[in-house]
Amino acid sequence: MDLTNIHDVKDLLGRHGFRFSKALGQNFLIADWVPRQIAEAAGVDKSCGVVEIGPGVGCLTRELAARAGKVAAVELDKSLLPVLAETLADFDNVEVVPGDVMKLDLAALAADRLNGFTPHVCANLPYNITTPVLTNLLESGLFRSVTVMIQKEVARRVCAGSGTADYGAFSLLCQYYADCELLFDVPPGCFLPAPKVTSAVVRLAVREAPPVNVPPEALFRVVRAAFGQRRKTLLNALSSAYGNQFSKDELRQVITGCGLPETVRGEMLSLEQFAELAGKIDSFL
Numbered sequence: 557m558d559l560t561n562i563h564d565v566k567d568l569l570g571r572h573g574f575r576f577s578k579a580l581g582q583n584f585l586i587a588d589w590v591p592r593q594i595a596e597a598a599g600v601d602k603s604c605g606v607v608e609i610g611p612g613v614g615c616l617t618r619e620l621a622a623r624a625g626k627v628a629a630v631e632l633d634k635s636l637l638p639v640l641a642e643t644l645a646d647f648d649n650v651e652v653v654p655g656d657v658m659k660l661d662l663a664a665l666a667a668d669r670l671n672g673f674t675p676h677v678c679a680n681l682p683y684n685i686t687t688p689v690l691t692n693l694l695e696s697g698l699f700r701s702v703t704v705m706i707q708k709e710v711a712r713r714v715c716a717g718s719g720t721a722d723y724g725a726f727s728l729l730c731q732y733y734a735d736c737e738l739l740f741d742v743p744p745g746c747f748l749p750a751p752k753v754t755s756a757v758v759r760l761a762v763r764e765a766p767p768v769n770v771p772p773e774a775l776f777r778v779v780r781a782a783f784g785q786r787r788k789t790l791l792n793a794l795s796s797a798y799g800n801q802f803s804k805d806e807l808r809q810v811i812t813g814c815g816l817p818e819t820v821r822g823e824m825l826s827l828e829q830f831a832e833l834a835g836k837i838d839s840f841l
């Protein structure tokens with residue numbers, strides 16, 4: 557059975573009485589080049605174990621299983637379990653894990669299901685949980701890489717550089733933990749049903765060591781403060797967030813002490829500049 561052939565997929569789902577759920581972000585791939593290219597982009601081999609989030613009918617799962625040593629595919633929709641039992645029957649290196657990726661213990665999942673393999677993540681992510689899932693995966697420090705298809709708009713934010721419209725707190729979070737690359741676009745016509753927006757595949761190669769030397773809590777407190785009030789200058793945004801601890805004059809001195817103009821906006825600062833600023837603020841707290 558070709559799991560990206562629209563007729564085969566409709567027949568399969570019809571036999572199992574499956575109904576699509578919008579709430580679960582169920583847009584299944586029906587273009588054979590897409591799962592192949594995503595699995596290829598993941599760069600996994602037989603030494604790797606892959607956590608796939610949301611296997612759907614299993615088209616990407618099969619491509620991953622052909623390349624990786626083991627695949628643990630986490631699926632929330634119970635009605636897809638009998639479908640996956642059928643479509644993945646010939647793959648002895650795939651384990652379907654029923655459950656919600658937002659609630660699962662990721663460390664236990666990697667230790668129990670991918671023991672002995674280098675852990676990676678690869679998925680066509682449900683759109684509604686993209687940001688919290690990526691945050692959890694990166695903060696967990698468990699995975700060597702995360703290759704995912706997400707909305708193009710979010711993909712651009714993941715990879716955006718300072719001074720661009722897409723740059724924000726989420727860009728800095730992703731780029732603190734990983735080297736992020738925007739790989740290719742996938743048009744709506746490649747899915748059943750077709751979503752309203754274009755998708756894109758990103759690969760996040762997780763860093764072995766942080767790129768800047770400041771505790772992440774201190775760094776992201778400053779980053780969140782700077783982008784929480786995007787239209788304000790950095791000075792005004794920081795004085796709203798740190799007003800109890802610092803006077804405006806003290807914050808002005810911290811900003812200019814980093815070699816930045818006092819009128820600068822947060823979106824102009826690179827990760828390194830945020831780290832310098834956070835380090836100075838942290839040392840006074």
Ligand code: SAM
Nearest residue numbers: 580583584585610611612632633656657680682
């Ligand atoms: N991988 C398949 C493909 O590419 O055709 C399906 C991708 S579809 C965009 C998202 C999948 O994630 C669906 O199978 C959906 O049921 C599943 N899903 C949604 N929320 C989930 C969650 N919280 N945990 C695990 N799976 C979830």
